[in-house]
Amino acid sequence: MTATLIKGTEIREQILEEITAEVAEIKEKHGVVPGLVTILIGENPASMSYVTLKIKTAHRVGFKEVQDTQPVDISEEDLLALIDKYNNDDTINGILVQLPIPDHIDEKKVLNAIDPDKDVDGFHPVNVGRLMIGGSELKFPPCTPAGIQEMIVRAGVETNGAEVVVVGRSNIVGKPIANMLLQKGKGANSTVTIVHTGTKNMDEHCKRADILIVAAGVPGLVKPDWIKPGACVIDVGVNRVGEKPSKKDPNKMVAVLQGDVDFDKAKEIAGSITPVPGGVGPMTITMLMRNTLRSLKFKLGIQ
Amino acid sequence: MTATLIKGTEIREQILEEITAEVAEIKEKHGVVPGLVTILIGENPASMSYVTLKIKTAHRVGFKEVQDTQPVDISEEDLLALIDKYNNDDTINGILVQLPIPDHIDEKKVLNAIDPDKDVDGFHPVNVGRLMIGGSELKFPPCTPAGIQEMIVRAGVETNGAEVVVVGRSNIVGKPIANMLLQKGKGANSTVTIVHTGTKNMDEHCKRADILIVAAGVPGLVKPDWIKPGACVIDVGVNRVGEKPSKKDPNKMVAVLQGDVDFDKAKEIAGSITPVPGGVGPMTITMLMRNTLRSLKFKLGIQ
Numbered sequence: 003m004t005a006t007l008i009k010g011t012e013i014r015e016q017i018l019e020e021i022t023a024e025v026a027e028i029k030e031k032h033g034v035v036p037g038l039v040t041i042l043i044g045e046n047p048a049s050m051s052y053v054t055l056k057i058k059t060a061h062r063v064g065f066k067e068v069q070d071t072q073p074v075d076i077s078e079e080d081l082l083a084l085i086d087k088y089n090n091d092d093t094i095n096g097i098l099v100q101l102p103i104p105d106h107i108d109e110k111k112v113l114n115a116i117d118p119d120k121d122v123d124g125f126h127p128v129n130v131g132r133l134m135i136g137g138s139e140l141k142f143p144p145c146t147p148a149g150i151q152e153m154i155v156r157a158g159v160e161t162n163g164a165e166v167v168v169v170g171r172s173n174i175v176g177k178p179i180a181n182m183l184l185q186k187g188k189g190a191n192s193t194v195t196i197v198h199t200g201t202k203n204m205d206e207h208c209k210r211a212d213i214l215i216v217a218a219g220v221p222g223l224v225k226p227d228w229i230k231p232g233a234c235v236i237d238v239g240v241n242r243v244g245e246k247p248s249k250k251d252p253n254k255m256v257a258v259l260q261g262d263v264d265f266d267k268a269k270e271i272a273g274s275i276t277p278v279p280g281g282v283g284p285m286t287i288t289m290l291m292r293n294t295l296r297s298l299k300f301k302l303g304i305q
Numbered sequence: 306m307t308a309t310l311i312k313g314t315e316i317r318e319q320i321l322e323e324i325t326a327e328v329a330e331i332k333e334k335h336g337v338v339p340g341l342v343t344i345l346i347g348e349n350p351a352s353m354s355y356v357t358l359k360i361k362t363a364h365r366v367g368f369k370e371v372q373d374t375q376p377v378d379i380s381e382e383d384l385l386a387l388i389d390k391y392n393n394d395d396t397i398n399g400i401l402v403q404l405p406i407p408d409h410i411d412e413k414k415v416l417n418a419i420d421p422d423k424d425v426d427g428f429h430p431v432n433v434g435r436l437m438i439g440g441s442e443l444k445f446p447p448c449t450p451a452g453i454q455e456m457i458v459r460a461g462v463e464t465n466g467a468e469v470v471v472v473g474r475s476n477i478v479g480k481p482i483a484n485m486l487l488q489k490g491k492g493a494n495s496t497v498t499i500v501h502t503g504t505k506n507m508d509e510h511c512k513r514a515d516i517l518i519v520a521a522g523v524p525g526l527v528k529p530d531w532i533k534p535g536a537c538v539i540d541v542g543v544n545r546v547g548e549k550p551s552k553k554d555p556n557k558m559v560a561v562l563q564g565d566v567d568f569d570k571a572k573e574i575a576g577s578i579t580p581v582p583g584g585v586g587p588m589t590i591t592m593l594m595r596n597t598l599r600s601l602k603f604k605l606g607i608q
Binding site: 126127130131133136171181186191192198200 | 431432437442465466476504
């Protein structure tokens with residue numbers, strides 16, 4: 003048997019089209035569009051290309067998008083004042099500060115200064131708390147876990163009563179996805195186990211999983227015989243394991259990426275599986291767009 | 306084999322003595338003591354007796370304690386102003402609003418008005434978020450889960466690498482204790498599974514547990530054959546299953562309490578177990594005292 007591929011690239015297109023349609027509808031009815039600002043400090047090339055992709059995507063779905071680039075020597079005070087300006091800007095529904103930021107600025111202080119109701123990344127402690135409390139409290143699920151949940155649901159995998167095993171307990175993926183899937187309600191209500199570096203028999207746990215979510219950052223950690231036949235396998239790992247010449251330009255080297263799961267063998271056992279790359283990766287920016295739309299909808303009282 | 310009893314009544318005494326000693330030391334060094342205010346609205350007898358116990362305990366450990374009783378028809382505005390007063394009172398480190406509060410007042414609005422740095426109950430979304438993020442972010446673990454963790458540690462049960470199964474996903478017990486025990490660090494680093502009403506094979510999960518924490522509110526839910534021989538069983542359930550004449554005054558009826566675990570049979574299988582009553586119950590107010598002390602220590606920069 004060969005597993006069905008859960009392609010993030012395809013699901014992204016579906017969701018972005020849905021968002022585009024909803025933005026158009028809101029614009030017609032309410033005369034406003036979601037506004038997203040990305041604050042970039044300095045000229046880190048990786049950050050610049052990531053921010054460019056966010057802004058491009060925001061533009062594509064019809065958002066107002068603002069790219070606010072600041073010099074690398076901006077003071078903490080000025081950065082906080084800038085955030086305050088956007089906190090008070092009615093046309094802005096989502097504020098992002100692209101990480102990393104320079105060492106002379108207190109990262110935690112800056113992120114906590116963002117109005118939690120515009121924190122579309124969902125990492126402010128208030129939004130982490132709202133996520134764990136769940137139900138009507140939930141405002142902005144963090145983007146990668148939200149993308150994982152969406153992929154599982156759209157792949158037609160049943161979460162209700164499913165055995166879910168999450169490998170990894172990071173604040174960005176493991177803990178939030180575990181807390182999301184154990185809640186009551188649609189796309190959740192699963193029995194959830196979190197395993198991590200302190201776990202003694204990780205393989206035994208993985209073997210029980212109807213849905214196995216791996217976010218450990220260890221290439222090939224999950225062996226094929228850890229996978230229950232027919233399980234849904236979500237591989238969040240994106241590990242650079244080497245370099246190879248680019249297809250487009252053979253003179254340029256590009257990273258060779260590998261997931262946390264031994265994909266080639268795992269796909270013969272799993273029922274459905276995400277590839278790396280092209281799996282979970284494309285979902286993150288997509289869900290950032292959805293959170294920004296949610297933010298406007300909360301404000302309009304239509305979420 | 307008969308299990309060791311983990312007696313909350315005894316552990317409470319140890320911890321209250323430790324707190325008393327620490328309060329005396331801080332008073333000598335810094336000239337201040339922790340201050341706790343309990344806001345009680347109306348004259349609900351159960352609330353009154355619970356508040357009295359809190360105030361008595363605060364007095365016993367050397368806190369400044371304030372019992373602020375308000376009429377049942379207090380307006381939401383006046384209650385919010387009262388909370389604001391205590392938020393700005395330097396001698397107060399912990400603010401409690403005794404629940405339930407009258408229907409004409411928005412409970413969520415009131416609880417969220419408490420300064421998160423004085424929210425010693427730990428239920429403000431900011432504190433829930435800090436708990437899930439963990440590490441140095443953690444400020445006030447909610448009292449019942451904190452009591453459970455303390456009991457496990459003081460009973461000498463190893464949490465590091467242990468299989469923990471939590472039965473129940475409430476915001477008061479199940480979710481927070483699960484999130485606490487899966488963190489890195491002392492008294493934690495366990496592999497955690499949460500089972501709940503949506504779980505298909507609850508018994509199978511419970512049988513794996515080195516530490517089984519039951520907070521379902523269903524009398525006798527956990528059967529003896531669900532318990533792994535030698536496991537540590539923490540029974541959080543306090544279910545009123547009937548009435549009986551009081552020992553002190555046979556003319557007065559008192560509640561017959563039963564846990565979520567079939568205690569008489571379970572104690573022959575478990576390695577250690579909490580009784581009901583006298584197990585987890587006495588820990589809640591104890592940990593409230595500890596959180597109030599923590600609040601002062603954070604303020605003094607000595608936590």
